[in-house]
Amino acid sequence: MPSVALKSWKETYKHIDSKPDIYTQNFSWEIMLTRQLSKTLCAARRVYTRNYAQVLSIGSKKVPMSNFEPDKYINYQRIEDNLAIVNREDDSKVLRRPLTLSEKVVYGHLDNAAEQDIVRGTSYLRLRPDRVACQDATAQMALLQFMSANIPEVCAPTTVHCDHLIEAQVGGPKDLKRAIEINHEVYNFLSSTSAKYNIGFWRPGSGIIHQIILENYAFPGGLMIGTDSHTPNAGGLGMVAIGVGGADAVDVMADLPWELKCPNVIGVKLTGSLSGWTSSKGLYKVAGILTVKGGTGAIIEYFGPGVESLSCTGMATVCNMGAEIGATTSLFPFNKRMGEFLRATKRGEIAAYSESFAHNLRADEGAEYDQLIEINLSELEPHLNGPFTPDLATPISKFKDAVVENNWPTELKVGLIGSCTNSSYEDMSRAASIAKQAHDHGLKVKSMFTITPGSEQIRATITRDGQEKTLTDVGGIVLANACGPCIGQWDRQDVKKGEKNSIVTSYNRNFTGRNDANPATHAFVTSPDIVTAMVFAGDLRFNPLTDTLTGADGKPFKFTGPTGNELPPRGYDPGEDTYQYPPKDRVTVQVAVDPKSNRLQLLQPFSKWNGKDIEQVPILIKVKGKCTTDHISAAGPWLKFRGHLDNISNNMLIGALNSENNKVNEVKNLFTGQYDAVPNVARDYKSKGTPWVVIGDENYGEGSSREHAALEVRHLNGCAVIVKSFARIHETNLKKQGLLPLTFANSSDYDKIDPTDKVSIIGLTSFAPGKPLTLKLHKKSGETVDIPVNHTFNENQIEWFKAGSALNKMAEMAEEKFQ
Secondary structure (H helix, E strand, C coil), X not given: CCHHHHHHHHHHCCCCCCCHHHHCCCCCHHHHHHHCCCHHHHHHHHHHCCCHHHHHHHHXXXXXXXXXXXXXXXXXXXXXXXXXXXXXXXXXXXXXXXXXXXXXXXXXXXXXXXHCCCCCCCCEEEECCCEEEEEHHHHHHHHHHHHHCXXXXXXXXXXXXXXXXXXXXXXXXXXXXXXXXXXXXXXXXHHHHHHHCCCEEECCXXXXXXXXXXXXXXXXXXXXXXXXXXXXXXXXXXXXXXECCHHHHHHHHCCCCEEEECCEEEEEEEECCCCCCCCHHHHHHHHHXXXXXXXXXXXXXXXXXXXXHCCHHHHHXXXXXXXXXXXXXXXXXXXXXXXXXXXHCCCHHXXXXXXXXXXHCCCCCCCCCXXXXXXXXXXXXXXXXXXXXXXXXXXXXXXXXXXXXXXXXXXXXXXXXECCCECCHHHHHHHHHHHHHHHHCXXXXXXXXXXXXXXXXXXXXXXXXXXXXXXXXXXXXXXXXXXXXXXXXXXXXXXCCCCCEEEEECCCCCECCCCCCCCCEEEEECCHHHHXXXXXXXXXXXXXXXCCEECCCCCEECCCCCCCCCCCCCCCCCXXXXXXXXCCCCCCCCCCCCCCCCCECCCCCCCCCCCCCEEEEEEEEEECCCCCHHHHECCHHHHHHCECHHHHHHHECCCCEEXXXXXXXXXXXXXXXXXXXXXXXXXXXXXXXXXXXXXXXXXXXXXXXXXHHHHHHHHCCEEEEEECCECHHHHHHHHHCCCEEEEECCHXXXXXXXXXXXXXXXXXXXXXXXXXXXXXXXXCCCCEEEEEEXXXXXXXXXXXXXXXXXXXXHHHHHHHHHC
């Protein structure tokens, strides 16, 4: 045994037995098993009773995280070591109980496991993620913040993916060419910044970030953060992947521990098996069970015999959709299907390494969940979710009646398949099998039909294998390898804004105006198979499981269930090479931002807290009802300003409903008495040096991870957001920017607030974790009302507030570290 390995073994397991003879001479595993009869060894035996050679092999192997980063290795030894610490018998802090898979992966990435308090739903964990992923819209602000921190290069493997800025108009190649021309300044900035700071860069046309991650970077047992809310897609490969704001990403890039409130764990036990029309998208039923905020603060962990009937990409689909119920992330245990996918994507070494570590890539027997849901896949039927919210789930057998009862527009205008949720080879193959049946009966689509491949690799492979031709022969239009209509990048021309209409997608999100900026569009989410079948009927009431269509020969026919290979029998065709490696010589790389640009703007530090309570400031808006990040900072045409904070702030809260007049983007300026657009009033208050607050409703800030929804509020001089409850990512983003996210101790106190009130926030001079603050209302009548408000700040986050932002605090620390 090498002396270094022996030293590591001794250090790791010194708590098991203090007697030195187990480390001497033959290092007999039998001797260790004998010693395990003692009380302390019994505690460790549950996880670590396997032969010594296996233990040593985990730490001694060097397996690269990806084929693009041969010098960055998977660190299973850290997980092994941390789990030994959190389960040791001789410390009152530790757990000494069976662990869920989520806990194994999360606690396995603790920064200092020996000093960490671990209480689900309460304590804050300091973690060391394996890597960071950024999409181009959020990467701009993340990289601008990183540049401000004055750090020479990223300290964790990081990639940037160009997928959000490509607008769907006429079809893939032309749309891509147009996007490159329009966004050349931003793409050049991202490319040069990536090169400068040692970041992998995926050019426009590469594909959607989450599909690229699944195909190249995700690995079982890993921990990744990504600046997109659908980062949990990588859970389909057994990775804890969490959507965050750019400031969180900067923490990890800068080699700082990343903070996360210790998640609760919701277990979903799957029995039975998928078959026929029922696909992994049918598990969107979970959204109907938990609602859009039911997963907040929790990891959803799937397990049970039913898991074996899902493909790896199908599991990714399920995890992707967990973002719609507010879950921190979702996760599946490592299994054969994951190993097959890893080998198909030329990562056989990772598959073998994961197989040797499989004991820690599944939950312990007897692990307990905070909530348990059981779903029999054999009894599951396809669902359609919507309109206007993803948690309105209707089984297809009842959907026709729901359409009629709710007076939803029955004509199906457009069917759209693809997106990061459903754009795998299997998805495209199953959809093509339905299209082929229709084509064989002489039919063309009756609705507009668009197809979005998830990556250049998927596009090239379905072109080679014929699925693309099958889909276009019936009238489908293949869009660019990008997000497109899923995020509102859709130059839709077939209906006018305000015109009621229905669309069906295989996307993940269907908030009002999400896809086409039309608030009257009724968007329903389902599987690619159901979407494809419905476009041949052109009618929302069509049920392909039971109803018939009339072929070109005048005879009725009914679709048979979809079929398709989960992996390409001939292997993947990588297509065009769209990856930019960081150069070896990065010193000469120049990153320039034109001060006259309307797309990019260097950041200026926010001001520090003045050391006083907030006194008698106006309420900019009292928001009524649902207020997602789309309402706070709209996407679509505004995406082009994601790198320019002042310009994009002109969309702040323009979609939020004002409780005073039930109108959007119209609030009263308390200085002038006149009504104006929300950003205009905020700018007027800022020009007068007047801070302001926002009052909100339940689950405020649900949806995207976009930190612009916090940055804009801070930039225009907001100081606090006070609501009934927050979505997880948005609450963290507000803290990161030096704002005060506060919640009513009694949610009914929301009704005590008049939009014309002025407010004070009392208690900041003694701001401390767990100590409530007081919101004092100053009524026009002269009356004052005190309302208790809560917060979730810990000591470190209070330092962000005092410094003016987390970035300010980081810059202070970086100056000390790198000077």
